[in-house]
Amino acid sequence: xxxxxxxxxxxxxxxxxxxxxxxxxxxxxxxxxxxxxxxxxxxxxxxxxxxxxxxxxxxxxxxxxxxxxxxxxxxxxxxxxxxxxxxxxxxxxxxxxxxxxxxxxxxxxxxxxxxxxxxxxxxxxxxxxxxxxxxxxxxxxxxxxxxxxxxxxxxxxxxxxxxxxxxxxxxxxxxxxxxxxxxxxxxxxxxxxxxxxxx
Amino acid sequence: xxxxxxxxxxxxxxxxxxxxxxxxxxxxxxxxxxxxxxxxxxxxxxxxxxxxxxxxxxxxxxxxxxxxxxxxxxxxxxxxxxxxxxxxxxxxxxxxxxxxxxxxxxxxxxxxxxxxxxxxxxxxxxxxxxxxxxxxxxxxxxxxxxxxxxxxxxxxxxxxxxxxxxxxxxxxxxxxxxxxxxxxxxxxxxxxxxxxxxx
DNA sequence: ACCGTTTCGATGCGCTTGCATCGGATCGTA
DNA sequence: TACGATCCGATGCAAGCGCATCGAAACGGT
Numbered sequence: 001x002x003x004x005x006x007x008x009x010x011x012x013x014x015x016x017x018x019x020x021x022x023x024x025x026x027x028x029x030x031x032x033x034x035x036x037x038x039x040x041x042x043x044x045x046x047x048x049x050x051x052x053x054x055x056x057x058x059x060x061x062x063x064x065x066x067x068x069x070x071x072x073x074x075x076x077x078x079x080x081x082x083x084x085x086x087x088x089x090x091x092x093x094x095x096x097x098x099x100x101x102x103x104x105x106x107x108x109x110x111x112x113x114x115x116x117x118x119x120x121x122x123x124x125x126x127x128x129x130x131x132x133x134x135x136x137x138x139x140x141x142x143x144x145x146x147x148x149x150x151x152x153x154x155x156x157x158x159x160x161x162x163x164x165x166x167x168x169x170x171x172x173x174x175x176x177x178x179x180x181x182x183x184x185x186x187x188x189x190x191x192x193x194x195x196x197x198x199x
Numbered sequence: 200x201x202x203x204x205x206x207x208x209x210x211x212x213x214x215x216x217x218x219x220x221x222x223x224x225x226x227x228x229x230x231x232x233x234x235x236x237x238x239x240x241x242x243x244x245x246x247x248x249x250x251x252x253x254x255x256x257x258x259x260x261x262x263x264x265x266x267x268x269x270x271x272x273x274x275x276x277x278x279x280x281x282x283x284x285x286x287x288x289x290x291x292x293x294x295x296x297x298x299x300x301x302x303x304x305x306x307x308x309x310x311x312x313x314x315x316x317x318x319x320x321x322x323x324x325x326x327x328x329x330x331x332x333x334x335x336x337x338x339x340x341x342x343x344x345x346x347x348x349x350x351x352x353x354x355x356x357x358x359x360x361x362x363x364x365x366x367x368x369x370x371x372x373x374x375x376x377x378x379x380x381x382x383x384x385x386x387x388x389x390x391x392x393x394x395x396x397x398x
Numbered sequence: 399a400c401c402g403t404t405t406c407g408a409t410g411c412g413c414t415t416g417c418a419t420c421g422g423a424t425c426g427t428a
Numbered sequence: 429t430a431c432g433a434t435c436c437g438a439t440g441c442a443a444g445c446g447c448a449t450c451g452a453a454a455c456g457g458t
Contacts, residue, residue: 026318028227032446042407053446108317115314118307118375119225128376135378162379163387166369173368174361176317177327179334188362195394231416241437252416 011049014039015063018056023105027057027112058126061113064106065130071095071103085145086193092138093189096168098175099182107172135161142196151196160196167192210248213238214262217255222304226256226311257325260312263305264329270294270302284343285350285392291337292388295367297374298381306371334360341395350395359395366391 017039021030032053036043050056072095081087098104117124139161145151171188174180180188216238220229231252235242249255271294280286297303316323338360344350370387373379379387 024318026315029318031444033444044405044407047447048405111314111317114372114375115310116225118310119223119228124376128378131373131376131378159387159390162373162383163366163391166373166387167362167366168369169372170365170367170369173313173372174330174365177313177323177330179327179330180361184361188358188365191358192362230414232414243435243437246417247436 007049010041010045011059012063014041014046014049014056015060018060019064019109020105022060022112023108027116030057054122058123060109061123061126064109068095068106084150085141085148086150086197089138089141089145090190090193092141093164093168093193094186097171097182097185097189099186104175107176111173111176131165135165138164145196149198152198155196164192206248209240209244210258211262213240213245213248213255214259217259218263218308219304221259221311222307226315229256253321257322259308260322260325263308267294267305283349284340284347285396288337288340288344289389289392291340292363292367292392293385296370296381296384296388298385303374306375310372310375330364334364337363344395348397351397354395363391 014035018030018035021034021038032046033043035056036046039046046056050059072092075091075095076082076088079087079091098107113123113127117127135158139157142151142155142160142164143157146153146155146157168189171180171185175182175185213234217229217234220233220237231245232242234255235245238245245255249258271291274290274294275281275287278286278290297306312322312326316326334357338356341350341354341359341363342356345352345354345356367388370379370384374381374384
């Protein structure tokens with residue numbers, strides 16, 4: 001057998017490089033050559049790790065979603081009162097809004113993929129699945145908070161979850177345009193959640 | 200003097216063609232050749248109408264924003280009670296959310312340009328100016344509605360306007376993903392506005 | 399120690415892109 | 429009617445793209 005290299009590690013390394021490129025120059029700014037150069041590998045290596053560019057991009061998207069999920073769970077675990085559904089809800093949504101440099105890059109990449117999903121059904125499917133999972137989680141949190149008396153009893157968890165997610169995405173866009181500061185976005189989110197509270 | 204052709208009309212014609220292409224295939228799917236073919240003119244004509252592709256795209260964006268503005272004003276004028284700030288507010292926001300085929304195309308193009316603006320400061324400037332104008336209008340409507348007693352007195356017009364715009368943009372994204380129906384989006388918007396009403 | 403097998407990095411290819419260029423058609427003028 | 433200035437549409441061009449291909453290098457089995 002010939003020597004083995006760490007394929008999975010290389011995939012991650014390339015994915016990170018592509019992520020950076022997309023965050024800086026957008027989706028069409030991420031070429032195979034640039035990705036290879038940024039990752040410090042040859043172009044052939046990129047081709048061997050991913051059968052096609054589309055697969056590479058899908059991997060990058062999945063990898064980013066995984067990172068966001070990890071950060072959300074981390075934020076929930078590190079919160080003062082992890083058991084409270086309301087706290088978990090706030091951390092979940094706050095984990096999506098970019099509050100610092102790295103997550104701003106995430107938001108940029110998210111927007112780039114979102115634009116692609118709007119015209120490419122294949123890409124839309126991936127995004128939609130992610131959103132369905134997120135909406136389920138948020139709806140569950142809202143329902144739990146409602147049942148425990150933290151939020152008003154007349155809110156519909158599913159509808160409210162979708163509305164909250166929409167608001168979060170919209171805040172992301174405003175942030176990327178530079179019309180919002182991260183603090184203002186977080187404040188808007190907080191304000192919205194506060195309006196759900198039971199009196 | 201040689202014969203004159205309708206330059207401005209041709210610009211509009213090409214802009215409409217580019218708009219359709221972007222709505223169908225995204226920003227990078229709009230090439231000069233395809234634009235010329237779709238508009239039914241030669242490629243040279245496109246080059247003479249717009250000095251560069253960037254200028255053409257900026258014109259397309261401006262043209263679309265103008266169309267949206269026109270539709271909003273039209274909706275306000277056609278509403279049952281044009282004088283009511285609350286009605287105007289609802290029509291303004293509803294004019295942004297895509298409720299039918301043509302405005303879905305608008306939303307697609309909007310998202311495409313939004314993604315570009317996230318990585319291109321030049322494009323971000325254009326978008327930001329548009330949003331500032333929209334935010335001013337919405338804030339004014341909210342303030343008017345508040346002062347006339349239609350909405351609760353404890354809402355901050357500027358903050359609320361930004362939040363409403365963010366929600367609208369988020370709904371647009373969800374719509375494009377196919378997670379929302381236009382009716383559900385409109386319902387969510389209505390629900391949110393209803394929550395602002397004075398009891 | 400040798401060789402077959404497998405993986406590596408580099409180069410080539412066909413294609414498309416935005417933009418520049420050029421001959422020919424067009425119209426006012428004398 | 430002949431001319432010259434002007435504008436039109438088609439073609440050319442250099443660059444960049446994704447992907448295919450290829451010789452060389454690196455191992456394990458015998």
